[in-house]
Amino acid sequence: MIKNEKIKASEVHVTGINGEDLGIMSTREALALAKQYKVDLVCTSLLTSPPPCKLIGAGAAKAEAQQDKKKSGKSPDKRKVKEIRLTFQMEDHDRDTKQAQAERILKKGDSVKLVIQVHGSKEGAAGKEWAEQLCQALAEFGTKTTGVQVSGKQVVVQLDPKV
Template sequence: MIKNEKIKAAEVKLTGLQGEELGIVPTAEALAMAKKLKVDLVCTSLHESPPPCRLAGAGAVRQEKEQAKKQERPAKVKELRLTPHIEEHDLEVKKSQAERLLRGGDAVLLKVVLTGSKEGAQAKALLEELTKALAPYGKRQTGIQQSGKQAMVQLDPL
């Protein structure tokens, strides 16, 4: 992303602060307009002639860079382990951890470790409760899977 005086083109295709098209303008005039409004002139692509540029506040440019970094990073699957006999407070802590991970863009694998053969139904009920509570932040990738000594479900971020 090229900003302000680093733009070497003679003319630019200018877009305003609210996204309105201002047409093809000499670069010097576009820079003067940006200085008058106390914003930056940002070139979005160098592959076109004249290059498309827009007026943007410094905070908006920084925020776009951060969003681009987040989108570049592949989502990781983070695993949270639970037991069917979890205390209420511990369950809230795990729920807030899962919420934070989902908001951060990572997928969450909720795994309930079973010790006895009769805990399967309890584990499924626990996973159902957690997926309903985390519905605003993530959606199920699969249904609840139970195999051997564990029951699990994966939630992907929205």
């Protein structure tokens, strides 16, 4: 966050305390205006010319920066993909436990990759069917991002949390 005298641009596009557009002015004028209102001049982006700046109270600038950081905390690109391994020969109770674990992960906001270990083509088809059943059971918590993939000795499907 660049503010006050650290802004090196000769001109800035200023937004007032209440969000009103004050237009383009020299950085000196904008700093004088900030001192007059006893607030900070904060640069919001360096990608445009002249850079957009806001007049913000000192505490509000920090709070806004923390809020932006908090919002970006669970963005889709920051999601973790948790892998849950299952075997086709599992008992029903163990399957239910793994399903509950997947629910918890999806509720938390992370993605789940279900990997079902199978042996042979007959189990592969049954494993795909089981993966579809799991996806339907977890439908209220997440959506499939990939189709059910059967490759050799495993069946894989990934679920992302519903936003």
